[in-house]
Amino acid sequence: MPNDTRRTSPRSAAAGARFKRDPKKKPATARKPSPAGDGLKTRDAAVSALFSVLIERRPFDDAFANASAARDLEPRDRAFARLIATTALRNRGALQAVLSSYIAKPLPETIGRLNEILLAAAAQLLLLQTPPHAAISLAVDQCHADTNGKRFANLVNAVLRRLSESGQGRLADLDNVALTFPDWLLARWSDAYGPSEARQIARASLVEPALDLTVKADPELWAERIGAVVLPTGSLRCAQAGRVEELPGYSAGAWWVQDAAAALPVRLMGDVAGLDVLDLCAAPGGKTAQLAAAGANVTAVDKSAGRLSRLNDNLTRLGLSANTVVSDALTFTSEQKFDAILLDSPCTSTGTIRRHPDILYLKRPEDVAALAALQLKLLDRAADLLKPGGTLVYCTCSLEPEEGERQVDAFLARHADFSRQPIMLDDVTIPLAWRTRDGDLRTLPSHFADLPEGLRGLDGFYAATLVKSAAR
Structure with missing residues (x-):
């Protein structure tokens, strides 16, 4: 099951939402990292947060705050590390299914952070359009730095190179909803809302959300200044917001995130x-x-x-x-x-x-x-x-x-x-x-x-x- 703390076995892809992506089109979740964001510390913060959530069962916000603070990341690097980790969590089932297809033999129990290193690298290569040389070389470096994972450095290098060459096609055939969502939750939603609506809820839940703001006054004015749209509910929605603290009106206290x-x-x-x-x-x-x-x-x-x-x-x-x-x-x-x-x-x-x-x-x-x-x-x-x-x-x-x-x-x-x-x-x-x-x-x-x-x-x-x- 997807909630297994080590790995998810591939399931047969069900009909419905699948990865259908024009390889020339940049994904909506992709953001260009800063040059410094290509560093080992940034990837290591993402992997540490993934390990904390998937293995230690800690809430992501707490885990990521500790991981990024421990590595003293700059704001843009912290944002990229967070993007890697959350993208990996949203697409874990499908990403692990693709990764498993390149690993011929079962892995031993003691593997350090190997799964999380591979997962973060796969998210970069298949969903965030990170240059292969950066994602692969830094993942190998992470393995070398991991006590229980360093013996798998050659495996990581080989798997990720193959994934960067042909993983996109394999990903397109997979049903990320069925692979990532726990069965019990999908069953509950099917009972409460019907199978069709449950699947739509699940699909929407795996899409990175826009930034919503509540303004004290003058929503139309602040929407124009920020580059947002005013929703029928009165909230502002920003598709590409950047750092919240740098948006117009933040220091003036005109709005808050909600x-x-x-x-x-x-x-x-x-x-x-x-x-x-x-x-x-x-x-x-x-x-x-x-x-x-x-x-x-x-x-x-x-x-x-x-x-x-x-x-x-x-x-x-x-x-x-x-x-x-x-x-x-x-x-x-x-x-x-x-x-x-x-x-x-x-x-x-x-x-x-x-x-x-x-x-x-x-x-x-x-x-x-x-x-x-x-x-x-x-x-x-x-x-x-x-x-x-x-x-x-x-x-x-x-x-x-x-x-x-x-x-x-x-x-x-x-x-x-x-x-x-x-x-x-x-x-x-x-x-x-x-x-x-x-x-x-x-x-x-x-x-x-x-x-x-x-x-x-x-x-x-x-x-x-x-x-x-x-x-x-």
Whole structure:
């Protein structure tokens, strides 16, 4: 299976999405690295991050931050290393199938970082158009530097040379969805959304996403300055953004990075100006910034002091303020009740695979039930903290019904003093296709499919608006 910690066996390619690429056309994900980006340290950071995710089962963002910091990479080199690693994770199944076709004999158990070195090199050669001499020679150098991998240096050289000559044709015949996605997740989505939609979701989840921004004001103005488009939801989308810190308006605090789908739950709350609003599980802080920019008196709660510190730094850049509290949301107490509460609950995050491909390798079927149990407790805690007549918006970035629709149905069955409020926003901002039968929000990675290539897709989100009855 794709989640095997060592290697993925090739499967027969199923009908559907395959690698069909004009060899003369540069892939949409390809970016030209800086000259220094051709160095060993850059590749080594990518391989280290891959090893941490696939073998040590560590979250990619943490693993990559440590790997790039340890090698003191320059920003452009860090960006290229990240691109190598995420491209390899998104296409791991197909890349490993091609690599396996060039390796005649089974490899021993103790091979160091060999698989990850080959995977990173294959991503460069077949998907990022890295010059073969650079990708191959540096992969060989990485083998020589690896205690358990150095005996395979000649093998790496031979395999990658053959792959650079004929791997593109082999890759084109493979079904990356079937090879990369775990069977349990595809089966779940087929049950929830139907086989055809499940496959579209999976295909969209394996495409590198564009950069989305939420602006404080004047979206058309900032879209022109940045070179972005304004989505119907109001977010800005940039196909080729470069470094975020170098974009117009960053230092002025005009906007912040936030997926277009993630920006919708706050909008379901309506006018929050002057209201006391609690943002539970607030980090990384995009929704906190939205609430503060809309004039709410925000209390932002998160159990991670480090993540809350970064949230505060971002609020300072934006010229916004909130009362931040380091606390577990389950044990958070307050003397006051809140007019509105946003609960962006911890979840399996299966709607964000396009931004976090490590989810494919870190999540397990049993995680769904475990997180659903936590969400139940968080919802009950939020209900206690809400004023009579107040509004609770519950959301997750999961595509699993147990963490969305079924969770809210169960909550309403437990809390007779709450009722569901269907989406009140117009059909342009939130199309009817994004609304559930009960009027909740359900976005899918396959949405915005009609946009130009490089601008398509959306994080998968679920959100429901729950209103507490007024005191009698």
